[in-house]
Structure formats: structure tokens, C-alpha cells
Amino acid sequence: AQSVAQPEDQVNVAEGNPLTVKCTYSVSGNPYLFWYVQYPNRGLQFLLKYITGDNLVKGSYGFEAEFNKSQTSFHLKKPSALVSDSALYFCAVRDIGGVTGGGNKLTFGTGTQLKVEL
Amino acid sequence: NAGVTQTPKFQVLKTGQSMTLQCAQDMNHNSMYWYRQDPGMGLRLIYYSASEGTTDKGEVPNGYNVSRLNKREFSLRLESAAPSQTSVYFCASRGSSGNTIYFGEGSWLTVV
Numbered sequence: 001a002q003s004v005a006q007p008e009d010q011v012n013v014a015e016g017n018p019l020t021v022k023c024t025y026s027v028s029g030n031p032y033l034f035w036y037v038q039y040p041n042r043g044l045q046f047l048l049k050y051i052t053g054d055n056l057v058k059g060s061y062g063f064e065a066e067f068n069k070s071q072t073s074f075h076l077k078k079p080s081a082l083v084s085d086s087a088l089y090f091c092a093v094r095d096i097g098g099v100t101g102g103g104n105k106l107t108f109g110t111g112t113q114l115k116v117e118l
Numbered sequence: 119n120a121g122v123t124q125t126p127k128f129q130v131l132k133t134g135q136s137m138t139l140q141c142a143q144d145m146n147h148n149s150m151y152w153y154r155q156d157p158g159m160g161l162r163l164i165y166y167s168a169s170e171g172t173t174d175k176g177e178v179p180n181g182y183n184v185s186r187l188n189k190r191e192f193s194l195r196l197e198s199a200a201p202s203q204t205s206v207y208f209c210a211s212r213g214s215s216g217n218t219i220y221f222g223e224g225s226w227l228t229v230v
Binding site for chain 2: 009032034036041042043044045046049051090094105106107108109110111
């Protein structure tokens with residue numbers, strides 16, 4: 001079965017500093033990996049995805065993520081955080097080659113609350 | 119550009135009542151999903167529909183039924199609501215040639 005772990009419930013960072021939100025995954029086949037952001041009382045918005053190719057993926061609002069196959073990680077990063085980045089961030093994985101046929105299902109982590117302070 | 123639209127936005131039910139959450143997408147997507155979001159548990163898949171006319175159970179299907187009415191619409195029904203079904207429900211969709219899932223704005227359901 002596919003799974004995602006976000007080890008930090010909350011990440012605090014000062015505005016202007018770099019930020020990292022961690023994500024590790026487990027799949028039996030090859031992964032498609034995603035990051036979504038959720039603002040209060042709103043739905044999830046797509047940030048970026050890794051399908052294949054370059055391990056460094058760039059997405060919306062200056063965010064990027066690095067796929068590391070050996071460490072089964074897909075950490076979200078931003079060089080300079082903004083107060084407006086404060087939100088709940090979800091990592092998700094889709095196993096495209098798993099024996100359980102999970103190719104059509106996206107599994108989410110439990111979310112990491114990012115708080116950017118002045 | 120509506121995307122994925124869910125109704126109602128908010129609902130309070132008494133234990134044992136039934137209700138249906140409606141979802142429609144205007145992106146001509148084949149796959150549609152229902153997730154529930156609970157604090158500390160992330161999003162969990164209730165049911166999904168890979169194409170019109172098919173539905174499959176997800177991680178937490180008990181107490182729910184779904185209907186893929188047509189390509190656009192995918193409804194979620196609670197036949198006899200229980201307090202454990204108090205949650206935020208999200209509908210989502212994905213195109214056959216794409217990998218990104220797009221979400222609705224959510225439906226906040228409270229069962230008392």
C-alpha cells in the first residue's frame with residue numbers, strides 16, 4: 001500500500017528566511033508526487049508535482065521541491081518565506097506501478113501547518 | 119471558470135438523518151473523488167469513480183454511498199448520519215490525460 005509521512009505538524013519560520021516542509025513516501029512501484037496548499041476554510045490548491053525527469057521541480061508562488069529516490073523524499077522548499085505563505089501544506093503520492101492497482105488513487109499525508117512570522 | 123463545485127457549503131444534521139452532497143465539474147474529467155478531512159488525519163478517500171458508470175471504495179467507505187450520475191456529477195450520500203461523520207468533505211476530479219487532481223471548496227458537515 002502507498003503511504004505518505006509528513007513528520008512535522010507545524011513549521012515556524014521568519015519572513016525572508018528559507019523554508020522546508022518535509023515529506024517522505026512509500027510505494028511499491030514508481031511514484032507521482034504532489035504538493036497542495038490549503039488556506040483556512042478553502043479547498044486544496046495544487047502547487048507542484050513530480051512525474052518524471054528533473055529531480056528539482058518548480059511550482060507556483062516560488063515554491064520548489066526536490067525528488068530524492070534513494071531517500072524516498074519529496075521536500076517542499078522556498079528560498080525566502082512570506083507571511084502570506086502561512087497555510088496548511090499537504091504532500092500526496094500516487095503509485096503508478098503498484099501491484100494493488102492503486103494507480104487511480106492519491107494518498108495524502110496528515111499535513112504540515114506553516115507559520116511565517118514577521 | 120468554475121472547476122469543481124460542491125453543495126451545500128455548510129450543513130447541520132441530526133443523528134439518523136440522511137443527506138446528499140452534490141458535486142459537479144466542468145472540466146470534462148473522467149475521474150472523480152470524495153475525500154473527508156479530519157484534524158490530524160489529513161485527507162482520506164471515501165469513494166472514487168474512474169469513469170462514468172463505475173465507482174469504487176476508498177479507504178473509509180462505511181456509512182456512505184455514491185452515484186456517478188453522468189460524467190459531470192458525482193454525489194455522496196449519508197443514509198443515516200452519525201456524529202463520527204462530522205467532517206469536511208471535498209470533491210475532486212482528474213482528467214484522463216492529466217495527473218493533477220483539482221479540488222472543490224469543501225462542504226462542512228456537522229452531525230449532532
